[in-house]
Amino acid sequence: MKDIINKIIEDKSYSTEDIVQVLQCKGDDRTYLFSKSQQIKEKYVGKKVYFRGLIEYSNVCSKNCYYCGIRRENKNVERYTLTNDEVIEAALFAYQHRYGSIVLQSGEISSKSFIQNITYLLNEIKKVSTGELGITLSLGEQTEETYKEWYLAGAHRYLLRIETSTQSLYEKIHPNDDLHSYHRRREALNSLKKVGYQVGTGVMIGLPYQTLEHLANDLLFMKEMDIDMCGMGPYIEHKDTPMSQLNHQLLPIDERFNLSLKMIALLRIMMKDINIASTTALQAIDNTGREKAITIGANIIMPNITPRKYRDKYFLYDNKPCADEDAEDCIKCLEMRIKFAGGEIGYGEWGDSKHFSNKKLHD
Ligand code: SAM
Numbered sequence: 001m002k003d004i005i006n007k008i009i010e011d012k013s014y015s016t017e018d019i020v021q022v023l024q025c026k027g028d029d030r031t032y033l034f035s036k037s038q039q040i041k042e043k044y045v046g047k048k049v050y051f052r053g054l055i056e057y058s059n060v061c062s063k064n065c066y067y068c069g070i071r072r073e074n075k076n077v078e079r080y081t082l083t084n085d086e087v088i089e090a091a092l093f094a095y096q097h098r099y100g101s102i103v104l105q106s107g108e109i110s111s112k113s114f115i116q117n118i119t120y121l122l123n124e125i126k127k128v129s130t131g132e133l134g135i136t137l138s139l140g141e142q143t144e145e146t147y148k149e150w151y152l153a154g155a156h157r158y159l160l161r162i163e164t165s166t167q168s169l170y171e172k173i174h175p176n177d178d179l180h181s182y183h184r185r186r187e188a189l190n191s192l193k194k195v196g197y198q199v200g201t202g203v204m205i206g207l208p209y210q211t212l213e214h215l216a217n218d219l220l221f222m223k224e225m226d227i228d229m230c231g232m233g234p235y236i237e238h239k240d241t242p243m244s245q246l247n248h249q250l251l252p253i254d255e256r257f258n259l260s261l262k263m264i265a266l267l268r269i270m271m272k273d274i275n276i277a278s279t280t281a282l283q284a285i286d287n288t289g290r291e292k293a294i295t296i297g298a299n300i301i302m303p304n305i306t307p308r309k310y311r312d313k314y315f316l317y318d319n320k321p322c323a324d325e326d327a328e329d330c331i332k333c334l335e336m337r338i339k340f341a342g343g344e345i346g347y348g349e350w351g352d353s354k355h356f357s358n359k360k361l362h363d
Pocket residue numbers: 067068069105106107108138139140141159160161163203204233234235236237238281316317
């Protein structure tokens with residue numbers, strides 16, 4: 001096993017089967033993987049953990065992904081969209097508390113008014129933070145033109161998870177129509193790259209029907225796509241979704257968690273200088289889940305700065321953590337947690353993907 005791990009680290013040719021073997025590692029082998037991913041993280045991206053204040057802008061969504069709690073057809077969700085003042089206030093909070101960056105996330109909406117309003121917000125956020133806040137968007141699939149408009153307005157990173165890189169699995173977890181097309185999602189990732197964003201993608205881990213081969217291929221997909229950032233985490237069931245009917249097929253939750261840590265460690269040794277987020281879903285399973293991910297490879301954390309009154313309306317999955325916590329409490333708690341994980345917070349820094357700048361240097 002150690003030979004396989006070393007082969008991956010040295011970037012000698014390795015196969016899906018090699019990665020599948022590492023995903024199965026236990027005991028000493030698992031400890032070896034995690035110690036290597038920790039060393040590589042420190043060598044290539046350092047000990048700093050960067051904040052992205054997460055603003056959950058709207059839970060209105062035009063799509064119907066089978067796994068997601070805010071899907072269009074979930075009638076049990078009270079829909080909201082933050083006012084522009086609420087968004088600016090949250091961004092100011094991030095700026096004043098030296099978060100460095102924010103992420104603006106939302107259900108997928110492509111109306112003209114939505115697009116224009118995001119452009120307005122980007123300009124305003126840049127203005128009130130005198131250009132100092134970095135902005136990541138996670139607003140789903142849009143046209144290249146829209147991506148360009150938002151890029152020019154000041155967004156410079158974009159997160160769009162491929163969810164799974166295997167088309168047949170993608171088609172099992174989404175309705176079969178043009179709005180949920182695997183090719184469209186891949187095209188959207190290409191458009192983001194073309195426009196000039198630092199591009200992040202990711203997958204859900206432990207989906208029904210998902211095999212270790214699928215997950216190994218997901219990692220190879222990210223390497224081949226030459227992504228700059230990744231946000232991946234366990235799939236967690238939501239009771240009001242069609243996919244909850246398949247709960248009996250799922251891996252136990254602690255195995256999904258374990259597998260997620262191995263995926264992060266593997267990606268760190270495969271793509272040494274990218275940014276990897278420690279996602280909230282990890283904390284929904286294990287109270288110290290995000291710290292564990294930081295210790296073994298992740299370097300980005302997304303504290304939730306959505307106004308508290310909306311937090312319980314953006315439930316993608318059951319048992320979302322910190323839904324009732326104020327952003328102020330969240331900082332204190334995170335500081336302690338990150339220190340515990342051997343990291344330090346990169347206050348006031350954008351913490352851009354080193355992979356992105358290294359690529360530009362070699363262009
Ligand atoms: N609507 C945009 C999109 O889909 O790209 C951005 C927001 S969407 C809520 C962000 C991510 O939430 C999705 O990419 C998906 O991976 C994740 N997600 C949705 N439902 C989930 C679940 N039940 N468990 C874990 N992650 C989930």
